[in-house]
Amino acid sequence: MVHTGNRWASLSILGSVLASEVTIQTRQSDDPCAKVVGKKWVDPAVLRACFTSVPVDPDLKENIIDVINKTLLFHTSVNYQISAPEPFTNDVHEDLVKDLARISDQSYDSEFDLHLLCTSHYVIGWILLKLISLQDAVYINFLPIPLVQLTDTYGAQTINIAPEAYKVASAEFADQISVWEAALPDGISLESLDGATVLSINGEDPLAAVDQNAEATGGFEGLGTRQNSFFSSYQQGWTYLMGDFAQQNLPLSDSATLQVQRVNQSLADTITLPYRARIGPNTMIDVTDTDTWRSGLCIAFTDDSVTDNSVDSYPDTPTIRRVTKQFMPRLAGSASSNSPSSKSKRGVNVMHDQALVSNVVFPPSLTPPSQNISGNSAQSEFFMLDDGITGVLALGSFSGEADLQRALLHGLMGLKSKGAKQLIVDLTNNGGGVMCTAAWLHRILAGPKKTTEPQAILDTKLRANPLAQLILKAIIHNNTDPDGQSAYNPIHFTNADNVPFATDFDYMDPAVKEMINEHEDAFSQRLGSECPPINWPAPPPDEALFEGNKVVLVSNGRCASSCALFAVTMAKEEGAKTVVLGGRKSIQQQYCGTVGGESTNGFSFYDEAKAAGLKDHPLNQPILKVQGIVGLTWRLAFGVEDPTQPEEWQDHPADLNMPLTAEIVNNPLAIWNEVVKQMF
Known part of the structure; x- marks a missing residue:
């Protein structure tokens, strides 16, 4: 997994294999991995002995680093994170390219040690032994x-x-x-x-x-x-x-x-x-020893079997399906028209950090009693507090499109019908999802106004590396994307004034040259509206459901990607108040984390280059020889208060660092009632 400057910086190398309970009996041998398989619980030392028993394969190491390096060409934050501005200067300072060169030259005793590559404020690694996957670990x-x-x-x-x-x-x-x-x-x-x-x-x-x-x-x-x-x-x-x-x-x-x-x-x-x-909980492959562990769970392909680096060529496992769904690239509708109505986009901005998503069940005694309010879904739940005027939206994820968008509208309208005059939105541990769902929630809360129509999130830019520029030119001049499926197709974008680009407009020519931390870089021109109202799943309200100063956003700071886009625009544009739960008193808490702009899987660029006739271009990725998914930020959002610089590294101080007591910690209902006392 790659982390940069104690943040996702929206580049992550995710292992994409998974193991779970096996039913075979452990084979009696000296093989360290044979002592692990088939057991639900093991001592960490025994598991570590298995992981550290495999030496580094120089060819695999070289291949992995080559894939990462070529994916970095598309990652928007590479030079920004070398030294972030205040207030993150002490927290974000990682030179990915420099460290990858160091790692390439350095020797490691085992694949496990290669994974544990750490410098101050930085962790980088590749999962060869499949220690973790997106939500499930071995x-x-x-x-x-x-x-x-x-x-x-x-x-x-x-x-x-x-x-x-x-x-x-x-x-x-x-x-x-x-x-x-x-x-x-x-x-x-x-x-x-x-x-x-x-x-x-x-x-x-x-x-x-x-x-x-x-x-x-x-x-x-x-x-x-x-x-x-x-x-x-x-x-x-x-x-x-x-x-x-x-x-x-x-x-x-x-x-x-x-x-x-x-x-x-x-x-x-x-x-x-x-x-x-x-x-882990999922059963996929029978494993008996180190060889079957690695061949079944770690080494994705051999040179003889690999013909394609696209996500579609990956084994059909629950983890692969989950990862590729999370990083789904945008999809276009008919390419015959450049009007917003012809676009069916699914821009995704998803956060995946080092901590695994927990499947530990919340204690029933702490779970807020369900009120069966319209709009409840897997991602959202609505509550009315006993004061009769405070509604609560608990939102665990923005990972949903029309169904979730309709659920949010119905739930908020339901709260209003029950007398809600103020709203708490609990975004604790919300890692993001579909950008237009974040825009929709902003729109229906704040009503139609300059900050919500036609753009309720933030303008962006993408990195104009040489291969990206060639892909766009092939689309325009060689008609390599007749169905409008390419993420680079001009039909997906508008300019800074929200005017759709012409189908033959090269928005990377000329590239916008910038000097970032003493490194030359190049980006597209500013890209505008993402979510035209014509694509909404239902007519939005004609007026604000809740005025911004009557909305409080609550989290533990772990609100990122699409969640951060929503929180930033609601706080900075609409005046919503922000609360971070707990935290050390001497540390200013940030109400959101990585903002990003749009994330995707790195292998989508292999597909882009292949479709553009550039599969063999020297900047295109080689075939990855292990199972893995590369995730990164493809577009970076501009700021609200300083619209010339990314929102990523602008300040997001919480209005209140709310102390947690033994009576309210991890008790959502008690927390919401305390928020009412302190914020309304």
Whole structure:
């Protein structure tokens, strides 16, 4: 996985294989991987021995780095992230090209070590052993004690074991509770640890452990948000995210030693709990040893079998389907007309960070009681609070088009019909999705006005590298895209005044030259409206459903991509208030993370070059020899307050860093009621 400057910077190398429970018996041998397969739970050390047993294949390493380097030509943020402006200068400073050159020259003891390539504020790696996939890992490391950061009535902050820890662990890990109980000193049970104050972690101040994790975790620009990823949280759905301390996507830790002071106890206790690695939930391939592990799960193709680098040539696995769906390129309608009505676009802006999406079930006692309001869906749920005037939209994802857009309209109209005069939108752990769904939500909330029609998100630009310029010229001059399927086809775009481009307009000629961090770069001209009203799934309201100053956006800072586009435009253009849950008092919390502009899978560029007759061009990707998906930001959004620079690295300070107490932490309904007290 590639992370840049503790943020996605919207380039990620995602392993795309997956394993799950196998039914065969483990073969008795000295093969380290044979000691793993077929087991639901394993010790991390045993799993690590399997992963580290495979030496680096020089040909695969060279191939992977070559693919990454050539994909970087299309990634808009390469030069920006070398040194981001304030307030992210200390957090985002990664020279990807330079580090890839270093990695290419450096030797590594195993494929696992090649994956663990770290410098300060940066993690880069490729999943050869399939340690993780998009949402499912082969094995995930767990502890039964997720942590939270709490604030007392005097304003003092402590790190604590979550008050709901035992409910979560006993429900999710019932078959391992006895293992963890046996590791505890006499007289101490797992349940007695609920709410305990953590005095040290592995002999250090617990804040040091939080900061060390923030140095390595990826996905977001802001330091506060990366610190918050250490702790447990929730996502509409409802799922419980264990946090980076209690859930690791790699078998790096064997145990954790904590000094704790339990609730209503005067003396401190020292406990050591082992991490346990649990196999992923999906069953795909029978694996018996290292050879079948790698051939079935890691090495995608051989030179003899590979004829195409396109996503369509990948094995049909749940993970591949999920990854390619998340990074679906835009689709065009008829190419015979350049009017907005002829376009059927699906621009996607999706965030995938280092933390795996959790499938841990949220405790029923903390789940907001369903009110069966119209508009509830897999991604959205609506609530009326007891005050009778506050509605709540809990939105876990923007990954949906017409159905989700209609659900959002129906739900908000339903809240209005029940008397809602103000609105809380809970975006906690929302990683983005379809850009036009974000634009639609902005439009129906704010009504028709200059900030919503014809453009309710942000103008963008794409990187005008030499191969991209040739692809566009082939479309225009050689008619290589008669059906309008290419993401580069001019029919998909408008100019900065939202006037559609002519079908033969070369928006990369001349390229806009820029000097970024002392590096020359080139981009397209400014690209305008993404989501013309003619494509809405239903007529939008003629007036605002909720005025901007009557909307509060709530999250833990982990709101990114399309979610960030929505949050930024609502806050900066409509005056919506912003709240970040928890976080260290001394750190200014950012209400959103990576903004991006449009993300896609890197292999779509191979398809673009192939369709344009440029398959063998020296800048085109070689065939990737392992299973994998390359994700990146293809277009970068311009800012609201400074429209000459990307919104990506402009400040997004929350109006309120809301302290979490033992009474409200990870309790959405209690949090929403507290937001009402403090923000309305």
